[in-house]
Amino acid sequence: MTAFVSDVMTILRRELLRYGRERAFLLAQVLLPVLAVLLIGLPAGKLGQDLHYASYLGAGILMLTITSGAIGGGYTLIEDVQRGFLRSILVAPISRTSIVVGKILARLLLSLLLVITVGTVLAFFTDIGLAHPLLSLGALVAITFGFVALGILLATSLRRTESFRTVAVFVTLPLYLLSGMFFPIETFPRVTYLLALLNPLTYGVDLFRYGTIGVHELPLVADGLVLLAFAVLMTALAARAFERRLAG
Amino acid sequence: MTQSFAVETKALVKRYRSVLALAGLDLAIEPGCFFGLLGPNGAGKTTAVSILCTLLRPTSGEARIFGSDVVDERPAVRPHLGIVFQDPSLDTELTGRENLEIHARLYRLSERGTRIERMLEQMALTRDADRRVAALSSGMRRRLEIARALLHEPRVLFLDEPTVGLDVHARRSLWERLEQLRGSGLTLFLTTHAMDEAARLCDRVAILNEGRVVATGAPQELCQQVGGDHIELELDRPEEALPLLRTKPNVQDAWIEKRTVMVKVKHAPTELVALIEELKPQGIRAVRMREVNLEDAFVHFTGHKIDTAGNLE
Numbered sequence: 133m134t135a136f137v138s139d140v141m142t143i144l145r146r147e148l149l150r151y152g153r154e155r156a157f158l159l160a161q162v163l164l165p166v167l168a169v170l171l172i173g174l175p176a177g178k179l180g181q182d183l184h185y186a187s188y189l190g191a192g193i194l195m196l197t198i199t200s201g202a203i204g205g206g207y208t209l210i211e212d213v214q215r216g217f218l219r220s221i222l223v224a225p226i227s228r229t230s231i232v233v234g235k236i237l238a239r240l241l242l243s244l245l246l247v248i249t250v251g252t253v254l255a256f257f258t259d260i261g262l263a264h265p266l267l268s269l270g271a272l273v274a275i276t277f278g279f280v281a282l283g284i285l286l287a288t289s290l291r292r293t294e295s296f297r298t299v300a301v302f303v304t305l306p307l308y309l310l311s312g313m314f315f316p317i318e319t320f321p322r323v324t325y326l327l328a329l330l331n332p333l334t335y336g337v338d339l340f341r342y343g344t345i346g347v348h349e350l351p352l353v354a355d356g357l358v359l360l361a362f363a364v365l366m367t368a369l370a371a372r373a374f375e376r377r378l379a380g
Numbered sequence: 381m382t383q384s385f386a387v388e389t390k391a392l393v394k395r396y397r398s399v400l401a402l403a404g405l406d407l408a409i410e411p412g413c414f415f416g417l418l419g420p421n422g423a424g425k426t427t428a429v430s431i432l433c434t435l436l437r438p439t440s441g442e443a444r445i446f447g448s449d450v451v452d453e454r455p456a457v458r459p460h461l462g463i464v465f466q467d468p469s470l471d472t473e474l475t476g477r478e479n480l481e482i483h484a485r486l487y488r489l490s491e492r493g494t495r496i497e498r499m500l501e502q503m504a505l506t507r508d509a510d511r512r513v514a515a516l517s518s519g520m521r522r523r524l525e526i527a528r529a530l531l532h533e534p535r536v537l538f539l540d541e542p543t544v545g546l547d548v549h550a551r552r553s554l555w556e557r558l559e560q561l562r563g564s565g566l567t568l569f570l571t572t573h574a575m576d577e578a579a580r581l582c583d584r585v586a587i588l589n590e591g592r593v594v595a596t597g598a599p600q601e602l603c604q605q606v607g608g609d610h611i612e613l614e615l616d617r618p619e620e621a622l623p624l625l626r627t628k629p630n631v632q633d634a635w636i637e638k639r640t641v642m643v644k645v646k647h648a649p650t651e652l653v654a655l656i657e658e659l660k661p662q663g664i665r666a667v668r669m670r671e672v673n674l675e676d677a678f679v680h681f682t683g684h685k686i687d688t689a690g691n692l693e
Contacts, residue, residue, distance in 0.1 A: 135488070142485040150473050216469035220528070223433050224486040225458040 143234025187259040191341040192313035205239035206283020268343025274359035275336040281370035332362040386567035392441035401427040403591035416578040419588035425571035462534030472514040487532035499527040519550030573690035595681040602677040609648035616663030
């Protein structure tokens with residue numbers, strides 16, 4: 133068990149070293165959400181009695197940062213396969229699970245750091261705060277697991293990884309638009325509303341928004357159950373796909 | 381199987397759908413030996429290495445590293461392996477030192493700093509250790525990979541085509557570094573299609589052809605088995621010389637290669653004088669002689685010539 137923990141920490145260390153090399157990219161991930169809230173959120177005024185659209189959008193955009201980062205994190209695993217680096221880890225006396233867990237933990241830490249940084253900036257001009265910190269964290273963890281797994285699944289199913297970005301946009305854009313990240317799903321037409329209910333990200337956004345600004349649209353129990361099922365199912369599918377990729 | 385072999389395989393078979401990559405590989409390599417597995421591209425060298433390194437399951441047969449089975453006893457095998465793959469496997473975003481640091485942690489080594497410095501020095505990389513790998517030359521990257529492979533003091537070092545893509549200078553420098561490891565107790569398992577590399581580095585070689593070992597022994601032994609020296613003659617009328625040569629009892633073989641007459645004899649220095657006398661009427665322009673080398677042995681045992689890129693001619 134201690135060996136497993138130390139292996140996970142080693143993978144985590146490598147990931148963080150790599151993330152540390154991408155300063156410009158990290159800066160963009162901080163600036164873009166802030167700009168979006170400033171330029172689109174603030175001028176839009178109020179959404180309800182006490183609810184500013186800037187706060188609503190801010191929480192949604194934090195979730196967007198988490199989700200897109202997680203998909204990219206999943207992709208890096210397949211990148212390691214292709215660049216050959218993974219082979220050098222696979223022949224070492226460590227378990228394969230520790231590789232995947234290390235990757236996900238690294239992404240979790242980075243997302244947490246980004247959310248705290250961006251959230252702190254947003255807190256100055258919106259109502260974003262820590263209404264229910266544990267629930268926000270739960271949503272962050274579940275969505276990170278689920279979407280790192282989705283990134284792995286996408287990357288393993290594509291023959292040409294150059295097409296990853298295109299396909300990722302194609303798959304994720306509908307998920308983002310139909311998740312209530314940008315607008316309350318109650319305002320959606322009936323068909324899109326139903327589609328939004330089928331989208332696991334909707335529940336992540338809802339729970340995260342409740343965690344940060346105390347507002348939600350769906351039953352919290354439903355949020356929790358769907359997110360748990362989504363994270364577990366996707367991780368299992370991705371683990372299987374990854375094993376197959378290694379075997380083939 | 382006995383414990384005494386560093387690497388041992390018995391009737392090792394690997395089949396990929398319709399392709400038979402290994403057709404019953406038998407190897408027995410003593411500890412401390414510098415061993416070379418020779419063969420053209422596609423002969424099954426990388427497949428053999430992948431199985432021995434626990435990355436690939438054989439279809440049948442068995443393979444052991446210091447007595448431990450590479451399939452059933454992977455945790456026992458892995459700490460003994462040092463591997464430099466044919467394709468680069470460094471993290472190019474990190475520096476050389478960081479790559480070694482991660483590796484040292486994966487093998488849970490103590491005294492990481494000291495070990496890393498020592499390896500960097502041994503592979504002449506100290507000056508460039510803090511540059512990103514992406515900025516290093518291919519020769520440096522190869523040496524860095526070897527440094528990484530040796531960091532945890534493995535008992536067997538696998539090098540899969542280590543000098544492919546390196547320039548002459550980088551190749552030679554790599555050989556010199558490897559030469560220094562001889563006698564340290566380390567077993568070297570080298571795959572190559574470059575016969576000069578094998579002749580220079582290996583105590584023993586096995587020639588692989590279509591997934592099977594067709595000859596094995598010390599490079600000189602294989603050359604002796606092939607026997608004879610070569611005399612090369614450039615003549616004005618080479619085609620006239622052949623029938624004449626073939627009647628001579630001391631000539632083992634004679635053929636024409638790129639307008640040059642090749643003659644195989646038992647001992648060139650004594651035959652040369654007689655041959656020159658004999659072939660004067662055909663107009664001799666130049667004469668060369670050379671001893672039989674590993675490349676001749678390879679051609680002899682496989683029936684193929686191999687080009688510099690490793691493909692069959």
